Amino acid sequence: MGGPQYLTGDKASIEAFIDKFDVFLFDCDGVLWSGDHLFPKIPETIDMLRKKGKQLVFVTNNSTKSRGDYKKKFDGMGIQCSEDEVFGSSYSASIYISRILKLHAPKNKVYVLGESGVEQELDSENVPHIGGTDPSLRRDMEPEDFKTIASGEALDPDVAVVLTGLDYHPSYLKYALGMAYLRNGAKFLATNIDSSLPSAGTLFPGAGATSAPLIKASGQEPLALGKPSQAMMDAIEGKFQFDRKKACMVGDRLNTDIQFGIEGGLGGTLAVLTGVSQKEEFLAEGAKVVPSAYVDSLSDLLG
Amino acid sequence: MGGPQYLTGDKASIEAFIDKFDVFLFDCDGVLWSGDHLFPKIPETIDMLRKKGKQLVFVTNNSTKSRGDYKKKFDGMGIQCSEDEVFGSSYSASIYISRILKLHAPKNKVYVLGESGVEQELDSENVPHIGGTDPSLRRDMEPEDFKTIASGEALDPDVAVVLTGLDYHPSYLKYALGMAYLRNGAKFLATNIDSSLPSAGTLFPGAGATSAPLIKASGQEPLALGKPSQAMMDAIEGKFQFDRKKACMVGDRLNTDIQFGIEGGLGGTLAVLTGVSQKEEFLAEGAKVVPSAYVDSLSDLLG
Incomplete structure (x- = not known):
């Protein structure tokens, strides 16, 4: 052969x-x-x-873009493409959550470590979510945060899933919250776990890299929904x-x-x-x- | 027995x-x-x-504190202790770099992913360093950064070591720079690789967790200088x-x-x-x- x-x-x-x-x-x-x-x-x-x-x-x-974002990128590049022809890892993860996990309210929220692409695809499947691009999490960890996370006061009791994708805005606070949800029994999913992201002719940290703190801190491997x-x-x-x-x-x-x-x-x-x-x-x-x-x-x- | x-x-x-x-x-x-x-x-x-x-x-x-910081913490807690009795992982890493690696100028700089404890201990051993608490790195990654990191323009050619410790201020930019230095052949050291940090009666992400993106992205394991x-x-x-x-x-x-x-x-x-x-x-x-x-x-x- x-x-x-x-x-x-x-x-x-x-x-x-x-x-x-x-x-x-x-x-x-x-x-x-x-x-x-x-x-x-x-x-x-x-x-x-x-x-x-x-x-x-x-x-x-690439989890940072939704299918709609991708369609725009194709348009900008002059490549013919319809939104329906795009299948991204954020969409794949959202379908998995809505159609396979089928979580029941109220404990059906997803804590997102990632960008708006993940959020848009969760929205398209009507999956409630927190974290993600929430600007209130893009700040330094304060001494008070250690206490309110430890006591559970800072945690949403309805979180059932932690979903990680490529996050261009990681913070210690976001990782600390994700770790707490995982320790409380949330299911651990990842849009993908690519170690690197090709850009500008070289390699940058990928979703697997920005998710790695949660993997290391929790001792758990996520179920990856991407290639x-x-x-x-x-x-x-x-x-x-x-x-x-x-x-x-x-x-x-x-x-x-x-x-x-x-x-x-x-x-x-x-x-x-x-x-x-x-x-x-x-x-x-x-x-x-x-x-x-x-x-x-x-x-x-x-x- | x-x-x-x-x-x-x-x-x-x-x-x-x-x-x-x-x-x-x-x-x-x-x-x-x-x-x-x-x-x-x-x-x-x-x-x-x-x-x-x-x-x-x-x-x-704990790499975030220098021996001096620790002495202050002991004082505040009412525990008798001299600075000389404290041996931290940042000090251990600094000694390793200055006395074992013995880097020669000009290629003798350390790119730090960590807090001021690491910087103070490097200073105590006269090891030049960049990164760390530099406020110019605590910002969002911009499209231009991908280009200047890929071209090498954003990189200091004198960096010979990447040293990671617990970082309460991680950013994509800091990880991207660290990955680039490692790809360019810098030696990979860690103050320690503890997965978690005990605080407020529970566990938070440790130095091993905040260093994990570089480990995943580079495919290399650091030499850990802590317990x-x-x-x-x-x-x-x-x-x-x-x-x-x-x-x-x-x-x-x-x-x-x-x-x-x-x-x-x-x-x-x-x-x-x-x-x-x-x-x-x-x-x-x-x-x-x-x-x-x-x-x-x-x-x-x-x-």
């Missing part, structure tokens, strides 16, 4: 590869763009796939209804994107080399996660 | 136990006090040991010059204090039940870390 197929520059193989699939699931950061930098000829590549009648789903672990969690794949299939064998996952990270596609039993996986993982990682003898094919960059699919 | 000896209420055994040692190493939080709450009869207990001619060393993993690291025991012995067989470690945490004493080959270890660990943990069949003796609270040594 050999290693992964290298498609860049090989017109016939590219065409054959594309023809095998009805659905393409795309990771975004590291595939379409890096932060605010759009990679060359991405809009044209997406258009080409649409013209061939492919169904496209944009699957992102490579199959809870996310199940939710995507539930929404879009497709044959997994006719679907291909496209991404830059072996241990999230490619693993996500392989574990989900998709017909194929395509690695692009514009993000985190290097080809040496999957071409190495004994590599654990190996894509079906790879290209230097996504626009190589234009042939 | 049996389990640990229970001393509370047993006057003869207490006297025999105390007589075995010339030196007592004390953990502070959870032993003498919890946060700002002094436990009963602690000053009297310390006085009793001094009258018996014991050498006392107060060994604390139970034997680097700290070596530094204590180097400073105070004593026979380890005639020394006893007193503490509330099995996996830091008691382990620290056992691994250091001390003559004895004494657990107190006023902090994190419960007696069930060391009395259980197959317990891994077992003290030589235990008391309900330190003042039980008064008999």
